[in-house]
Amino acid sequence: MSDDKTVLIAxxxxxxxxxxxxPKRLVEEGPLDYxxxxxxxxxxxxxxxxxxLRNPEAGYATxxxxxxxxxxxxxxxxxxxxxxxxxxxxPKGCLKxxxxxxxxxxxxxxxxxxxxxxxxxxxxxxxxxxxxxFKNLDTxxxxxxxxxxxxxxxxxxxxxxxxxxxDQGADIVVTGRATDPSVVVAPLIHEFxxxxxxxxxxxxxxxxxxxxxxxxxxxxxxxxxxxxxPNFARIGYPIVEAKADGTFTVTKHEGTGGLVxxxxxxxxxxxxxxxxxxxxxxxxxxxxxxxxxxxDGKDRVKVWGIKxxxxxxxxxxxxxxxxxxxxxxxxxxxxxxxxxxxxLAAEILFERVGMYGKEIPKExxxxxxxxTNVCYKGIYKxxxxxxxxxxxxxxxxxxxxxxxxxxxxxxxxxxSGPVGVTGFAAGRPRPTEIVGYWPALMDKTKVHTTVxxxxx
Amino acid sequence: xxxxxxxxxxxxxxxxxxxxxxxxxxxxxxxxYEFLKANLTTEVVKEHFKEIxxxxxxxxxxxxxxVLNFILEDSLGGGGTETxxxxxxxxxxxxxxxxxxxxxxxxxxx
Numbered sequence: 001m002s003d004d005k006t007v008l009i010a011x012x013x014x015x016x017x018x019x020x021x022x023p024k025r026l027v028e029e030g031p032l033d034y035x036x037x038x039x040x041x042x043x044x045x046x047x048x049x050x051x052x053l054r055n056p057e058a059g060y061a062t063x064x065x066x067x068x069x070x071x072x073x074x075x076x077x078x079x080x081x082x083x084x085x086x087x088x089x090x091p092k093g094c095l096k097x098x099x100x101x102x103x104x105x106x107x108x109x110x111x112x113x114x115x116x117x118x119x120x121x122x123x124x125x126x127x128x129x130x131x132x133x134f135k136n137l138d139t140x141x142x143x144x145x146x147x148x149x150x151x152x153x154x155x156x157x158x159x160x161x162x163x164x165x166x167d168q169g170a171d172i173v174v175t176g177r178a179t180d181p182s183v184v185v186a187p188l189i190h191e192f193x194x195x196x197x198x199x200x201x202x203x204x205x206x207x208x209x210x211x212x213x214x215x216x217x218x219x220x221x222x223x224x225x226x227x228x229x230p231n232f233a234r235i236g237y238p239i240v241e242a243k244a245d246g247t248f249t250v251t252k253h254e255g256t257g258g259l260v261x262x263x264x265x266x267x268x269x270x271x272x273x274x275x276x277x278x279x280x281x282x283x284x285x286x287x288x289x290x291x292x293x294x295x296d297g298k299d300r301v302k303v304w305g306i307k308x309x310x311x312x313x314x315x316x317x318x319x320x321x322x323x324x325x326x327x328x329x330x331x332x333x334x335x336x337x338x339x340x341x342x343x344l345a346a347e348i349l350f351e352r353v354g355m356y357g358k359e360i361p362k363e364x365x366x367x368x369x370x371x372t373n374v375c376y377k378g379i380y381k382x383x384x385x386x387x388x389x390x391x392x393x394x395x396x397x398x399x400x401x402x403x404x405x406x407x408x409x410x411x412x413x414x415x416s417g418p419v420g421v422t423g424f425a426a427g428r429p430r431p432t433e434i435v436g437y438w439p440a441l442m443d444k445t446k447v448h449t450t451v452x453x454x455x456x
Numbered sequence: 457x458x459x460x461x462x463x464x465x466x467x468x469x470x471x472x473x474x475x476x477x478x479x480x481x482x483x484x485x486x487x488x489y490e491f492l493k494a495n496l497t498t499e500v501v502k503e504h505f506k507e508i509x510x511x512x513x514x515x516x517x518x519x520x521x522x523v524l525n526f527i528l529e530d531s532l533g534g535g536g537t538e539t540x541x542x543x544x545x546x547x548x549x550x551x552x553x554x555x556x557x558x559x560x561x562x563x564x565x566x
Contacts (some may be wrong), residue, residue, distance in 0.1 A: 138474045222547075263467055266482050266521050267482070269480075269521065270468070270469045270525060271470075271480070272471035272473060273516075273525050274473055274525075275516055289517075289518050289520055291518075291520055291521060320537075326538075326540060374542060375542060375543045377507035377508050378506075378507050379507075379508075379552045380552070396538075396540070435538075437474075437535060439474070
C-alpha cells in the first residue's frame with residue numbers, strides 16, 4: 001500500500017427524510033469510493049418496530065431501497081460502495097428487498113452484507129437477570145419504571161463488523177443501529193488496515209464521521225454566513241479525502257453549490273457536541289481539542305493532529321418506550337389584540353373540554369403563541385404587537401379520549417370564540433403516541449454482532 | 457469600548473442533548489476568542505437564557521478551534537421526542553445566543 005493512497009467518502013443522507021438529490025448527485029457528479037447514508041434517529045427505531053409488528057417483512061428504511069434502485073447502476077459502473085444504517089430493526093428484510101432491486105435492474109455480481117446484533121429487545125429480561133441495570137443515563141431512574149412499556153432497544157455498535165463485511169467483498173453494507181461516525185470509520189479500517197488499537201486513527205475517522213454525518217450541514221447548510229452561500233439549491237454534499245495516517249481534507253464535488261470553509265466545518269463540529277475532550281464512541285474516545293484545521297484552497301479544508309484513546313467497556317443503548325399521548329392543534333388570531341384573543345381562546349378551549357366531565361390538569365396543558373418570541377423568549381426585543389399570532393394549543397395525557405375531545409373542540413372556536421380567527425385548513429388534530437427515550441449503558445462483552453454477505 | 461451583539465464577532469450552532477441543548481460559539485479571531493473566554497462566562501449565558509434554560513449551564517473550551525461549547529440543561533421542555541414546543545431540538549438557541557450584547561474593546565473590532 002502506497003502512502004499517498006486517498007479514499008473518498010461522502011455522506012448523502014443526514015437523516016431519514018433528507019433530500020434524495022444528495023446521494024444521486026454525489027454518485028453522478030464526481031469521483032467517489034464510498035457513499036454513506038444515515039437514516040436512524042432515536043424515534044425512528046420505535047416507529048420501525050411498530051411497522052415490523054404489523055408486518056414481519058417491514059421495519060427498515062424503505063426509502064433506502066427505492067433510492068438504491070436509482071443509484072446502483074452508477075455505483076456499479078464507478079465502483080462506489082454503499083454503507084447505510086438503513087436496516088432499522090429488520091436488516092434481513094432490507095437485504096431481501098435489496099436483492100429484489102438488484103435482480104430487477106438486471107445487475108449481477110453485487111455482494112450485499114448485513115450486520116446484525118444491535119437489537120437487544122428480546123434479550124432484555126435475560127440481560128437484566130445477568131446484572132445489567134440499564135439505568136437512565138440522564139436521570140438515573142431504574143429500568144423497572146418503564147420495562148413493560150419498552151418498544152425498542154438497540155445498542156450503538158461500532159465500525160468493526162461493517163469493516164468485516166467490506167473485507168468479505170461487500171459492495172453494499174446495511175446495519176441496524178450503528179453510530180453515525182462508525183459507517184465512515186469502517187471503510188478506513190478496511191482500506192488502510194487500521195488496527196482497532198490505533199486510537200489516534202480511529203479518532204480521526206470518528207471526527208470525519210462527525211463532520212459528514214449531517215450531510216450539507218458542513219457545506220453551508222444551517223450556517224450563520226448564509227448570505228455567502230452560493231447556489232443553495234444545488235448545494236454540494238460533503239466528501240472527505242482520507243489518507244492512511246488519519247489526515248484528511250473536507251471538500252465537495254466541483255461545480256456544486258454551497259461552500260467548504262473552516263467556519264462551515266467548525267460549525268458542524270460544534271453540532272450536538274458535549275465534552276469535547278471525551279467524545280465517546282464504540283470504537284474509541286476522541287479528543288476534539290486536538291483537531292487542527294486550515295483552509296487549503298477553495299472549498300478545501302485540511303484537518304490533522306487528532307488524538308484518541310481506548311473506548312469505554314460499555315456500549316450505549318438507545319431504548320424507546322410508550323409514554324402516553326400528545327395532541328397539538330393550531331388557529332391563527334389577527335390584530336387588533338391578537339395575543340390577548342389567542343390567550344382567551346385557549347382558556348375557553350380547556351374550559352369546554354372540562355364541560356365533558358373531565359378536566360385536563362394545568363401541568364399537562366400546552367399553549368404557545370407563535371409570533372411572540374416563543375423561540376427566543378425575551379432575548380429578541382419585539383416592540384410592536386404582532387399583526388398575527390399562531391395559537392398552538394394542546395395537551396399530554398394517558399387518556400387518548402380526553403385528547404380527542406380537545407381536538408374536536410378546536411374548530412368550534414372559529415364561530416363561538418373571539419373575532420379575528422382563521423387558519424384551520426390543517427383539519428382536526430389527532431392524538432399521537434409519545435415515544436419516550438431511554439438512554440443507558442451495557443457491558444460490551446454481552447453484545448454479539450454477526451455479519452452475513454450474500455451475492456446476487 | 458463598543459456595545460456589540462455577539463453575532464458581530466462570532467458564529468454559532470446548536471442542537472439537542474437529551475432534555476438540554478448545546479450551543480457552540482466560534483470567535484471570529486483568536487483575540488476575540490481570548491476576550492470571550494474571559495467574558496462569556498456560564499453566569500452571563502445563564503442570565504441571557506433565563507427564560508429558556510432552567511437547569512445548569514456548563515462551558516467547555518476548544519482553544520484549537522476558537523470555540524466555546526455551552527450545555528444548557530433543562531431547556532427543551534421535556535426533550536426532543538416528548539416536548540410540544542416548536543423549537544423541539546434547540547435548533548435556534550444558537551441564534552438566540554448571538555443576540556447577546558457585550559462591551560467589546562475597540563481594538564478587537566478593527
